């Protein structure tokens with residue numbers, strides 16, 4: 673008989689999603705990490721008998737911009753509190769006519785154009801190279817698709833999310849370039865989040881919620897926060913409905929990840945044990961606990 677796990681499903685709420693309703697035993701918990709403080713306290717509780725955790729990515733009230741987020745602390749904190757998988761709920765701009773505001777995309781690829789963020793838990797004193805060829809967990813993607821379809825959301829399975837540094841929105845030339853690259857949606861937060869989730873051996877998937885057509889569209893010359901905001905809160909309500917549907921679908925017991933997200937570090941560490949830096953190894957206590 674194969675070993676089963678008792679999961680805790682972690683949600684990272686993006687713009688417009690600062691709380692989760694409907695949880696039993698709701699508690700906001702302060703979590704400290706060796707990488708600094710996460711964006712906010714983490715809300716824990718149960719939904720349909722399944723343990724869940726929720727972190728508002730930008731903090732409650734949205735005080736922190738994408739480039740200033742401590743992505744390492746956020747991922748470490750979610751794992752430290754017990755999460756086995758992470759689902760990101762993210763606002764995005766659309767780079768395709770057929771993905772209008774209000775549409776949901778379960779992305780499966782990313783292009784990382786960010787440049788001002790800490791992108792790895794590893795480094796001098798413990799070098800590791802994980803594969804992110806397939807950065808999204810297909811089991812989580814299947815569950816999100818199933819959930820979205822059950823509640824009749826307009827949803828597309830698969831798509832490439834271009835991650836820009838921000839905080840400004842794109843120039844028109846950039847937006848047109850990303851369309852030529854075949855990207856589907858654009859946002860500012862899912863990298864390095866997805867890479868760090870993989871390093872921490874957490875399954876990761878995103879439900880990207882379209883708020884605007886960015887600036888490439890002939891009928892939409894600019895993106896503005898006002899325009900995004902009008903769609904954002906409707907999308908956030910739908911995101912909460914996805915959460916309530918996906919949690920029982922994933923359930924309270926399951927097999928280890930069929931895609932191996934939970935074993936990503938099996939062959940990733942290259943620094944010889946006697947060359948490893950004890951201080952860094954101590955910081956990796958939770959992220960790399962399975963292999964160190």
Ligand SMILES: CSC[C@H]1O[C@H](OP(=O)(O)O)[C@H](O)[C@@H]1O
Pocket residue numbers: 685686687688729730738761762763764838858859860861862897900
């Ligand atoms: C308020 S629009 C721009 C903002 O929204 C997205 O954030 P998140 O992924 O956390 O929903 C986007 O990436 C920008 O950070």
Ligand SMILES: Nc1ncnc2[nH]cnc12
Pocket residue numbers: 763764765766836841842858859860883884885886887895900
């Ligand atoms: N057009 C856009 N560009 C970047 N991030 C976004 N988040 C929502 N809309 C966006």
